Amino acid sequence: MRTVLTVRGVGHRYGGTVALDAVDLTVGAGECVALLGPNGAGKTTLVNLVVGLLPRQQGEIDLAGGDPRNARTRRGLGVVQQSLGYPGTLKVGELISGAAVRGGRPRSSAAPIMAELGLTDLTERRVAKLSGGQKQRVQLAMALVTDPKLLVLDEPTVGLDVPTRRRFWQVLEQRRAMGTGILLTTHLIDEAAAVSNRAVVLDHGRVLASAPPEELVSRLPDRTITARTDLGDERLTALPEVVSFERNGGLVHIGTRYPERLLRLLLAEDPGLSNLQVEGASLEEAVVALTSPHNVGREVAR
Ligand SMILES: Nc1ncnc2c1ncn2[C@@H]1O[C@H](COP(=O)(O)OP(=O)(O)OP(=O)(O)O)[C@@H](O)[C@H]1O
Ligand SMILES: [Mg+2]
Numbered sequence: 001m002r003t004v005l006t007v008r009g010v011g012h013r014y015g016g017t018v019a020l021d022a023v024d025l026t027v028g029a030g031e032c033v034a035l036l037g038p039n040g041a042g043k044t045t046l047v048n049l050v051v052g053l054l055p056r057q058q059g060e061i062d063l064a065g066g067d068p069r070n071a072r073t074r075r076g077l078g079v080v081q082q083s084l085g086y087p088g089t090l091k092v093g094e095l096i097s098g099a100a101v102r103g104g105r106p107r108s109s110a111a112p113i114m115a116e117l118g119l120t121d122l123t124e125r126r127v128a129k130l131s132g133g134q135k136q137r138v139q140l141a142m143a144l145v146t147d148p149k150l151l152v153l154d155e156p157t158v159g160l161d162v163p164t165r166r167r168f169w170q171v172l173e174q175r176r177a178m179g180t181g182i183l184l185t186t187h188l189i190d191e192a193a194a195v196s197n198r199a200v201v202l203d204h205g206r207v208l209a210s211a212p213p214e215e216l217v218s219r220l221p222d223r224t225i226t227a228r229t230d231l232g233d234e235r236l237t238a239l240p241e242v243v244s245f246e247r248n249g250g251l252v253h254i255g256t257r258y259p260e261r262l263l264r265l266l267l268a269e270d271p272g273l274s275n276l277q278v279e280g281a282s283l284e285e286a287v288v289a290l291t292s293p294h295n296v297g298r299e300v301a302r
Contacts (some may be wrong), residue, residue, distance in 0.1 A: 003062075003291065004150045004181035005050065006078075009095060010059030012045050012205075013214070019045040021205040023059070027150060027181040032172070032211075034192035036287050037202035039129035043185045047154050050183065051079050064149040075103050078143030078151045080136070088128025095127065096141045103146030113141050116171060132159045140168065144175065151175070153184045169195050193217075193283040203291040213283045220281040220289055225261040226251055227266070228275040239265055251275065255297045 005027040012020040020042045027033045035043050048054040049061060052068035066073030084158055086095060097110040114120050117137045143151055157165045172182060186192050193213040194200060201209040209216055228250050236252060237245050241262045244255030256262045259278050
C-alpha cells in the first residue's frame, strides 16, 4: 500500500508540557485512521503538525513525499476543522471555487463536488446564513475540491444530523476507494469504529495502541450476557465466572470472561431464561481500558 502520511519520532512541547512524545503513525492510500484518546492526549497537536500549522520541534513528517510546511506539498492535503472560520459575507460558491484555485485547480472543478454534497442550491448563499451542518458540508467540499491525497478531519461530524452524517461518510468512502487517505480525530468512538480501518490510541502524548478497531475490542476479554431470568441476585452472583452483575428492570447483565461455560450453568439453573444476548466489548470500552490510569489498560496494550 502506498503511504500518504508518515509521522516518525515526532515530539512536541509547549514550554514544560510534553504534548507529544516520540509518536509514529502512518496513513496508507485508501486508509481511514482514527486518532482517539482523552482530552489533552495530544491529538490536535499532532493534527496541527501534520497540516503545517505548528512548527516542528522533533521528528519527521512526510506528506505524500513532501514536507507539510511547504505550500506546494499542502496542495495534497484537505482539512476539515470543527468549525468554519471564514468571513460570513462570502458566498458558498465563491469559497469553494476559491479553494479550487488556491489548490491549483480550475474554478470549474467546484460544480461537481458541490453537486455531490448537495450544495448546488446554496451557491449564492452567504456563509453567515448557513446552518452548522451546511457549513460542515462547505468545508468538506473545500477540502475535496483539490482531490487531496490526505484528508485531515478534526471532529468533522460534531453537530451533524444523522442523514447528513451518513452522506458525509458515504462521500468519504467513495474517496477512500479512489485512494484518498483519511486521518480523523473524534470523541464519537462508535463512529470511529464504524468508519475507520485502524484506530490509533494516544494518551499523554504517546501511542498506546495502533490496530484495527475490532482487534482492539477483541483484546478485552469480557463479554456481557444479558437475559431475563427468575433467578435471584444471590444465586446469580454466586455462579462461577461472574465478574460483574447488574439488574436493569427485568433484565440482568452479567460480565464474564467465559460466556459459554456460564451460559450452560445459567440455562441449567433456569430453563425458562429468555431474551438472551451475548455481546463483546465496544471500542469505547477498549479505549477507556487502554487510557484509564488504574488499569486493565496495560494488559490490553500488549
Ligand atoms: N497552545 C498551547 N500552549 C500550551 N499548552 C498546550 C497548548 N495546546 C495544547 N497544550 C497542551 O498540550 C497537551 C495536548 O493538547 P492537545 O490539544 O493536543 O490535546 P487533544 O488530544 O487535542 O485534546 P482534546 O480532546 O481536549 O481536544 C495538553 O496537555 C494541553 O494542555
Ligand atoms: Mg483537540
